[in-house]
Amino acid sequence: MISTLALVATLLVLIFYTIATWSLRNQAIKQTKLSQRPFVTIYGSALSGIKYKNSGLGVALNIESILVKAISNLVDFDEKILQDLKLRIYKALSKGKS
Numbered sequence: 001m002i003s004t005l006a007l008v009a010t011l012l013v014l015i016f017y018t019i020a021t022w023s024l025r026n027q028a029i030k031q032t033k034l035s036q037r038p039f040v041t042i043y044g045s046a047l048s049g050i051k052y053k054n055s056g057l058g059v060a061l062n063i064e065s066i067l068v069k070a071i072s073n074l075v076d077f078d079e080k081i082l083q084d085l086k087l088r089i090y091k092a093l094s095k096g097k098s
Helices: 002-035 063-074 079-096
Strands: 040-045 049-054
Touching: none
Parallel strands: none
Antiparallel strands: 040 049
8 A cells, every 4th residue: 555655656756757847848948949049139220321230149131121021010101101111221221231
């Protein structure tokens, strides 16, 4: 009887330990993925030139297109105004690359 209780207690501890280890593993994987992402800071103005800097460990790709998409999604512009804004952003980014 006592050996059966010890066996059940051991099984419960083993199950708890397995769940805790699995959870820690998933959190470590998530943190590793997040730490390897790019972290881009955009500063400046359209007149002085928009500059951006990647402070993250990952490679930042398509910065211009992401910025244009973000602005076009946030603001409901007339199509002609939006095209003009995209052109100005592209020129400013091209001028201010660092």
